[in-house]
Amino acid sequence: MKIFYTKHFDDPTCEKFTEFRVDTHRTWWCCKQLKEHDKHFQLWNVKWAKFHFKDISTDGNIAFFPMNYCPYCGEKIEYEEFTK
Numbered sequence: 617m618k619i620f621y622t623k624h625f626d627d628p629t630c631e632k633f634t635e636f637r638v639d640t641h642r643t644w645w646c647c648k649q650l651k652e653h654d655k656h657f658q659l660w661n662v663k664w665a666k667f668h669f670k671d672i673s674t675d676g677n678i679a680f681f682p683m684n685y686c687p688y689c690g691e692k693i694e695y696e697e698f699t700k
Contacts, residue, residue, distance in 0.1 A: 617646035617691050620698040621665050635662035639698050649688040659683065666695055 620642040626634050638660050645651040653659065659667040667683040685692055 617644060617650075617686060617693045619643050619667070619693060619695050621695065622698050624662075636665035637662065642698060646686050646691040646693075647689045650686050653688075665697070667693065 620639040621636045622639050624635050624637045650659075654667075661668045661680060661682075664680075664682060669681045669683060669687075671679045671681065673679065683693060
C-alpha cells in the first residue's frame with residue numbers, strides 16, 4: 617500500500633506548513649476494510665504524516681502508535697511525500 621501526502625499551507629505566501637494531508641487521488645488502498653475503517657474512525661495523523669492507532673490508558677492519557685502495516689491484510693504501508 618502506498619500513501620501519498622502533501623504539505624498544507626494556511627497562507628500560500630508563508631513557508632510554514634500546518635499539517636500533512638493525504639492525496640486521495642494518488643493513494644492506493646490495499647483493502648476495503650482499511651478504507652472503510654478510515655471513513656468511520658480517522659486514522660491519518662496530520663502532524664506525523666502517517667496512519668496511527670490511538671490507545672487510551674487507564675489514567676486517561678492518549679498514546680499514538682504509527683501504523684506501518686495494514687491491520688486487516690498485513691501489507692506494508694509506504695509513505696511518500698508528493699510535491700506539486
